[in-house]
Structure formats: structure tokens, C-alpha cells
Amino acid sequence: MAKMMYREAVRNTIFQEMKRDDSVVVLGEDVVGGMGTDGGPEAIGGIWSTSTGLFDEFGADRVIDTPISESAIVGAAGGLALSGKRPIAELMFADFIGVSLDQIWNQIAKFRYMFGGKSRCPAIIRMVYGAGYNAAAQHSQSPHGILTGMPGLKVVMPTTPADVAGLLRQAIRTDDPVIFMEHKALYAMKGEVPDDPDFTIPFGHARLTRAGEDVTIVATGMMVGMAEKAADKLAEDGIGADVIDLRTTSPMDEEAILDSVEVTGRLVVVDEAPPRCSLATDIAALAAEKAFASLKAPVQMVTAPHTPIPFARELESAYLPNPDKVEAAVRKALAYN
């Protein structure tokens, strides 16, 4: 075990996998930094420091610094993957799926199906998402719901450094296209990461981070921390909560949710995205369809409001779910008879 930050787990896992497998290639804006400048390459190694030192080790053909052209970045990842490589493309902000969605949605997600199973597209699109930095409406979004809805993609949302390592390695070794979502507010989070160079976490297996029998709280990414804080608070009052960190939303561990709800009968979903047609509604609908007999109270959804993300500190924090809102939702679910 080694202690490291979430962002270091990203960088180190990529580094190790690039060492292990020549076909792994990284591309994106400023993933090298300094290209075409007097200062020279490696000025930065990604503005999130998630590719530091890769260029020095692996060179320009495997660590490809690109112009600001997200469609071409994702498209190139598709072409690399169809040609036998394992590209890891970086979108500096998940909000930039706006300028590259076609290549994600209509191209890499669908190649295998459209081609009748005759192709392999092991492309990873890493993207940095989430609020918490007052980066406002175009640099703070959490579009995991949109991507989860797209057949052909796998969607991964690690919460801890260990999960970053295990899930990213799994993603790199997977033959299907993977959306790998890194929450910017978690980058500095520290945690133990297993040393095993083959440490992987299979997709579709949720992590139970708190156990209790009164209520089920389902969350991803930064919302897991909110849920845990609420659960800890509730525990002081003798209220027990299962907190389920989904880890991957496609495939999603339906069983973990349904099994827990069967015991608790009450479900609270926490989602950083706006409320409509979202992961929150997806999970609530799952319960309404498949856990109906167990449900003892209306499903509670704690989400962002149906608004863009505001800039000011007061506004952003009012916008986001937080432990108090989660706690209130749990209490509401428990109060129902």
C-alpha cells in the first residue's frame, strides 16, 4: 500500500499501464505542455497534473499533445482504438462533451454494434467533472447521466484513490469504450492504493461504505462523501444507513441497490446533476419498478436544481447537495408511514 492523492493515482496507473503495454497511448490538450515554446515540453503534464512525466518516458508518439479540438481528440481516440491501440484521451473538463459528443455518442459508442460485432474500440475518454470550484456554468457540470444513457459506453466514477487505480486499470484493459470521470474536487484527496501492479476492480460492483438497516443512500463521486457525512450524523441518533458508492453507473450494480432496499424499504438517491432524466431518476425508477414491494416510503432524490450552475460561492453551495440536505431527505423518508 502506498498513500497518494487521487490525481496521483490517475497518473501512476497510466504510467504503469503504459510501461506494461506498448499500445497504450495518451492524447489531449496540454497533456505534455510546453510544446512549441522556448521552455520546451513537460512544462506542465496536464493542467490537473495527471500526465506528469509521461512524455519524458514515452515520447511524442505515445503522449500526444493536441490543439484545442475536442472532436478531433475523441475521434482520433476512436481511430487509434480501431487500429489496435489503447488510447486514453483527456477532456480537460467534462463540459467539453458539448464540442465532442458526436464522436463519443455516434462513433466510439456504436462502432461495435453498427459493425455487427466485428470491431474492438478500447478507447478511454477521461474527463474532469463536478462543481465545488466556483467555475460556473460551463466548467462545473456532471454529465454522467447523459453518458450513462448512451448504449455502448461504460461509465466509471471513482471516489477514492484506490478506486481510481483499480477502475482505471480495469478500464485500460477493457476492450469496450469507457468514460472515466474524475471529480475535480477529489483530486487532492489522499488514500491508500494497493501496490499490486495488476490490481483491478471489476465494473458493475458497488462499494458499501456505511452499513445500516433503516435507509439506503445511493451516491457517486463527490456525493458519496456527502452521503457518508449524513449517515454518520444520523448514526448518532441511532439511524442506520447503507451508503452505496456505485463506482460505475454503466454497468450499474442494480443488485446492490435492490438488496439493500429490500432490507431498508427506504431509498435516498444523491446526485450532483440537475434532476430531470438523470441518474437520480434512473435509480428511483429502478426501485419503483423492481423494489416496489419492499418500498415503505416515497423515494427521495437529493439533486441539484433544474438550473445552470451559478458562480458565486453562496449560490454554488446552495446549488449543490450537501450532508444537511441528505439528512433531511432521510428523515423525510423515515417519517413517512
Add this chain to the structure above:
Amino acid sequence: MAKMMYREAVRNTIFQEMKRDDSVVVLGEDVVGGMGTDGGPEAIGGIWSTSTGLFDEFGADRVIDTPISESAIVGAAGGLALSGKRPIAELMFADFIGVSLDQIWNQIAKFRYMFGGKSRCPAIIRMVYGAGYNAAAQHSQSPHGILTGMPGLKVVMPTTPADVAGLLRQAIRTDDPVIFMEHKALYAMKGEVPDDPDFTIPFGHARLTRAGEDVTIVATGMMVGMAEKAADKLAEDGIGADVIDLRTTSPMDEEAILDSVEVTGRLVVVDEAPPRCSLATDIAALAAEKAFASLKAPVQMVTAPHTPIPFARELESAYLPNPDKVEAAVRKALAYN
């Protein structure tokens, strides 16, 4: 009242509103057709014949034929709208939100909020969606769920020629950005359209197309017909269904759904899109949250599977919801105790 096709209702409403209001402008690929050819303008008037004759009447500054550049089309609509015009941009296929999503999602939807309420963006993005033509994975999609989830947009999905006229006129006279989704399989549908040149249908008011007390079926677009057929069949067995055509999904008429479920206690949602994080889950979640006390059975969702849209006739028809599947879902809901 005049009898006309759904596509004619689109074209005629635009024509009338352009006559009435100089600020209404149309833009898109081949909306004129024949530009730069020996044959000359008006070779086609839109490949869906939804802009026939507009160029002859209103000229090149108001009927703007564009290159194949969807980002620039939607972006230009944004710029026109911020400058006091009422642009109606056409995406020939809704699938092309892939190449223009940023301008829809991060620009026109958010201007007013980001600018603190100081701007007006009355842009309409018309798009042709839906399956039924064996047009396969990239020309058949129904991305209404994705767009409904985006704060700042209003999303309209007319089902009949009359609704086209009333809702499109409402959209043109609305000061917010509107996504206007036209189902390609409905274009040839005929129906009566009111002659009133000010006929509008307010957003957020669903239409009850069948009434019954045993089950609530919610649908949009082409799915309304499927729901109606199923309802008619069920009626023969004495089973009464409310069929709710939502008309607009943002804003959505929650009351109509909740009031009906309060009576029926059983809900079936029919959605042409894949199942995850979709409009279907949105409505199911609404019921799980706000109609829990009335629900007597698990919510049933009849949707496309979590796959891209296949080409072959047999595959596409297996892919799509149909009256039989709706009927089976209703019977399943009724069988539950």
C-alpha cells in the same frame, strides 16, 4: 379548420409567423435547396419539405441556407436571438445534436442565467427525430431525454398536425430557447388544424387522448399512437386507460400524470429512447416520489433496449416499443397485487 399533414403544419405555421413578424428567420441545410446550382434556389425547400416556398416569399436574408456546419447553425441561431431576431434553426436529424451540443447546452440554454437575466434568447432548434425508417444507429434517435435534462431549454414533442401548429406558434412567440422535435414517422399524418392565425397551445399542458380508470399510460410523439392502440385493445376487455400525451417534456405537466395515477394507481410509461437516465425513468421517478401513496403496482417502463438502433426491418421493429408491448406492460401492472 383545414386538413393537412404534420409536415405541412410545420411549414404553414412558419410561413404565417414569418408574415406576421419580420424578426422570424429560418436557417439550416437545404432549407432552400439549389443554392449555387444551375437549377437555382427552391430546388427542395428542406429535405422534409418543411420550408417549401419560404425563400421565394422572404428572400435570402430571412431564409438562410447554410453549409453542413451544425455547430455554426445553432451558434448563429444564438447570435441572431441575442440580437433581437427569432431564429428557427433546423437540424435535419436530431442525431446531429452530437455535432452541435455545445451551442445548445452550454450556450443558448444558459445565456440568460449566466448573464443574470439580462438577455433574451428566443431561438428555436427544430429537429427531426425517431425511428421507423430503418435509418439505423445515426439517423433514428430520440434524444429528448438528454435535452429535457438541460436547464434553460424548453422541449416540445408534438404528436398531431394541430399540436404542431399550436405548439410551434407558441414556440415562435416564446422568449426562451425551445427545442422543437418533429417525429419523422408522423410527417405524413393528416389532421384538422384550426384556422385561427393566433392559435397557440401553452407549454406544460398535456393532452388526454383516452380516458379510463384502471391504468395511466404516459407517452410522447410516435409512442402516443402505440399507447392508444394498446388502450383501444384493452378497452375491448373492459380495461380503461388514461393515455396522456405530454406534448412538452420541459416544462412537463406533472399534475396531469399525478392526478391520473391518483385515480388509477398504476402507471405505464412508453418511451422510444433507450432505458437509462431517460424520460421514462424521469416519469417513473416522479411517481415514486410524488404518487407513492396512490401506486398499487410497480411502475412499468416500455422503452427501447440499451442498444444502438439496428438497421434491418426485423431488428428495428423488435427494438421499438409497440402496442403489444404496451398492452403486456399494462396487464402486468394490473396483475400485481
Add this chain to the structure above:
Amino acid sequence: MQLSREDLLQAYRRMKTIRDFEELLHDEIQTGEIAGFTHLYCGQEAVAVGVCEHLTDDDKIVSTHRGHGHCLAKGCDVTGMMKEIWGSREGLCKGKGGSMHIADTDKGMLGANGIVGAGAPIAVGAAMAAKLDGKDADGKLRVAIAFSGDGACNQGTTFEAMNMAVVTNAPAIIVFENNHYSEHTGYKYAVGTKQDIASRAEAFGMKVWRADGTDFTAVYETMREVLEHVRAGNGPAAVEFDTERFYGHFEGDPQRYRGEGEMDRIRAERDCIKNFRKTVTEAKLLEGSDLDKVDEEVAKTIADAVAAARAADRPTAEDVLTDVYIDY
């Protein structure tokens, strides 16, 4: 012309196969037997064949919505394609893709594409892969080629791809097939530059060529130069071929955008297959009878393919659910 008799026959066979394949579809579409959207390549055969005759399975191409010609030229199986267009589960894509999504990655054919302009970035990625794989024993790189129409060349993705190819010095080639129309719009309207499509590519830093796309020899010889340049590692290139689309954008297109007599003129003067026949027979490189023999063979191939497509297994509802993921 440095082509051997064999090469010429092969080129002719490929062009004629495309022509007959498409003419057949043209007829069948009228009967309603074929589902979906089908865009015919007739008239442009010399481009696909003149380009792809230089390639091996290790070179990649990315095609367009008008992709049959590219697929056939790159070696996709005729019967497999016909079955695909018929929507059979024996089709090259199991009936899931159809006309606009035919692919065969084993042949280096990375897919037709229903999204105009989507191909160029994918080709640049494939070219990056080729660059990473390095040169072969002869000091040559594998290449990746994107076909693009005169309409697709206005899509932002195509521009981004050109710049990125130059920046990364990838062995990518964009082949612009200027058939003068994107759907119903003339390229003179939609391509705003005062010059031509190639000149825009040149401004991006690509080396460019231009040639008559209805003249097989011109296409073939131009591509020889283009490929020499790119395979040697000199970076990406673009080439613009002036060509003709013999049918409407889609079947049923009234083609009101055509000039008077245009169809007759292009059929008479700009038919790449007629022109090929004329050139090679006049130059006594091949006899008319050699070509007639190919015609017969091709006619049989196509007839057999259609018969096989008609008889082939239909897909079932269960087939909808497979091939979404490799690993579920």
C-alpha cells in the same frame, strides 16, 4: 501509365463491380425491397478504385454515407455487403449497420459513416497509430485515408482533423471527392473560399494535389505521388478529385438543381468507366473483349450476390441485444 495488364483488369473489375452493384441497388430501391437510406456511388468509381488500389489491408480508410464504392474498392466482400444492405444476419455487419455503416476492420475499412464529416478525425487517429507502428522494411509508413465530400469539407471536424494531422505529422490523407453537390446545394455556394477545397487544406499546412476524378489514370498516378510523400513520413496530404454523381442524393430526389442537359453531358463525357474503356483500348493496353469478359464476370458476381442476399437468414429479435459490448 505504369500499370500491368493484370492491374488494369483488376482496376476495371473493381470499378465495374461498384457500378453494377449500385445500378442494381438503384433498381431494387424502386421496388421497395431495400430498407433505409441508400446513397449511390455511381459515377465516382475511379476515385475509390484509383485510391484503394495502392493500399493493403494494413492501410486504413474511413468512408462516408456514400460508402459502397469505398468498401468494395478496399476489398469488402461483395456478397457480405449485399446481404448487409438486404438486412440479413449473414451480412457483413449482421444486418445491424446497413448501407451507411458497412465496415470491415480486418480489411482496414473502418466504416462508412452516417455523420457527415465524422470520418476525418477517426482517420487521423488511425494515422497516429500507423506512425507509432513505424516504417516497414522498405522504409514506408502505413497510412490512413478519410474520404470526404464537398459538403463534408465544411464540417468543423474535418478542419480540426486537418490541423491535428499537420501538428502531429501523422500519415493521414484526406481525399476530397468534389461531386459538386451536397444534397441539393452546389459546392460553389457552400464552400465559401474564392479558390477550391484543396486550397483550404493547403492553408492548414497540408501538401495538396488535384486531379480529374473521372480519369482513372489521373487518380491512380496522383495517388502514387501522394502516397510516396506520406509514406515517407513527410506528413499529411490532401487531394481533391473533381467527379460526378450520376444519381440523386437519395433515391427519389427530383434533382431540380441540375442544369439543363447536365445529366446527359456527364453520362456522355464524364463517365469514368466509359473513359477507362476508351483509353485502354485505344492505347491497345487491353482489348474490348477482355473488358467484355470482365463485364460478364461482374454481372454474374452481382447476380449471385443478390440471389444470396435474398435467400439469406433474417435476423431475429434476440440479435438486437448482442454486440453492444464485448464484455458484458
Add this chain to the structure above:
Amino acid sequence: MQLSREDLLQAYRRMKTIRDFEELLHDEIQTGEIAGFTHLYCGQEAVAVGVCEHLTDDDKIVSTHRGHGHCLAKGCDVTGMMKEIWGSREGLCKGKGGSMHIADTDKGMLGANGIVGAGAPIAVGAAMAAKLDGKDADGKLRVAIAFSGDGACNQGTTFEAMNMAVVTNAPAIIVFENNHYSEHTGYKYAVGTKQDIASRAEAFGMKVWRADGTDFTAVYETMREVLEHVRAGNGPAAVEFDTERFYGHFEGDPQRYRGEGEMDRIRAERDCIKNFRKTVTEAKLLEGSDLDKVDEEVAKTIADAVAAARAADRPTAEDVLTDVYIDY
């Protein structure tokens, strides 16, 4: 130089206001008082001011992530902007937008923009609107201008917009501010063309100009020509200004990409405000004391604005929910 004394003082006041505004932010960002991402315009003032001095409120501009200079030059209220950056509900955008989304449509300022390259299509739309509105009594069109960086010029949207502007003959202008860097990457790497950014625009069919963006007079006079061309209805244009970014891409940027002595050199030789002072005083168009007086006024304006921003009302949780729609 045909500018009156008044005009020169006005231009200097605007440039100096931007400079002081940004220097102040530079300091305040260190203290952590300002939330979010802030990109400083220092060094590029002559471009924003040299362009916008020609415009009225009926002309539109669309800006970038580095938008403060454009906003101030277009006449946005200094205090309103400061309050916005402070996240106050009295801010120009009620604290909802912040640095990257400042707008004031009444002033023809259609928004800073966090998405690199998003502005050009919006400007083309605004230019279409201007074309539709037609010429004024003097036979001039209103125009719409998109500012773009040397990085943003590689985004597909910018290319699409240029072509569309040419095709529709819209009175649109793209102002390329080449400050040599997109974040940490040199433009010589990311802009692949063998020539410059303007040459690419030219290939799209735009009329282009180039000038030194650190020389106010050069910017101003070039823009006079550009605008004469465009306002007369001759179609869109582009202009590339060579300029300098005095600070890092973001605050805290170690700027390891800079050459040795680069910062000192550009501060010494390429400071548009210093250069302006020197030119106008040497030419005896203004006295040093005139400019000193402006400096004082500006210092006070900025100090007052900050004080007002600090004292201004904070937004509340309810404010989150308003302004999503005009009509709910």
C-alpha cells in the same frame, strides 16, 4: 494618426482602466478573496480598445474566457463588473456568471465565454441579424466581432463560422489575438499551418489584415480599414494581432514555457500602454501630465469599484432558482 486629443485620452483611459482592473485582480486572487477561474487580459489592452473604440452599442462583440478587457472596452460598467467578479447579487450578472460569463447585451456585449471557440458562430449569427437590419443612413452596416485566441482558432466551430460568414456574406469580423500561447502550448505547435492564423482565414475567403497588437495606433488604424470594408457590405473579414499575455494562463501558473528573459523583454518592449505613452508624448499629441491625470482618475475608479464590490449585497439561496427561463 487622425485621433483627436479627446479620442486619445479616451483610448488611454480605457486601456489603463483594463490594466488597473486586471492588476488589482492579480493581487486579490492571491489573497483568495476571488472565487473561480480568472484569466487576466493584461498586455493585450491595445487590441480590445483599438477594436472597440470604433463600435457603437449597436455593434456586437462576442468574447472569450479572457474577457474582461473586451467587456470594459465595449463599455460594460466597471463597478458592475467588479461586483460580478466578487460574486455579488449587484453584479452585472447578479453573481451568476462570474469572470468567464460577463455580458451586457444592451451594450452589444454578447458574453465572455468559457468554451474556447464558441464565440465565432454566435458572432456570425449576430452579423446575420445586422445584415437583415440593413444599412443605416450613411450606408453602413452594423457589425459583429468575435475575439479568438491563437488556441481557439483551432476549434472546429471557429472554422465553420468563418466559412459560414463568407457563404452568407455576413458583416462578421474575427479578431485573432495571437498572444503566442494557448495555456502552456506555443501557437507554433498548435497552429499547424506553415503560414499564420490570418492566412488560414484568407483561405476561407475572408479578407484579412495583420498588425502589431501592442501598438494602439496600428490596431486602431487597421480596424478602421477592416470596418470600412465590412460596413460597406463587402463581406466578412479577419485580422490577426500579434500581442502579449503578461501573466500566466491562470493565476499560479509557473509559466515554465516562457523563454529566458521573455517576461522582462515583453514588459520592456511590448507593453502597449508604455508604448502608447511614449508615442503620444513624443509626438506631442498629449502631455505626460495629461496622462498622469488619467492614471489618477483610473486608480480612483478601480479603488471605488473594489470598495463597492466588497460592500455589495451577497446573493441568497433563492437567487439560484431565478433567470433560468423568462417565462416559467
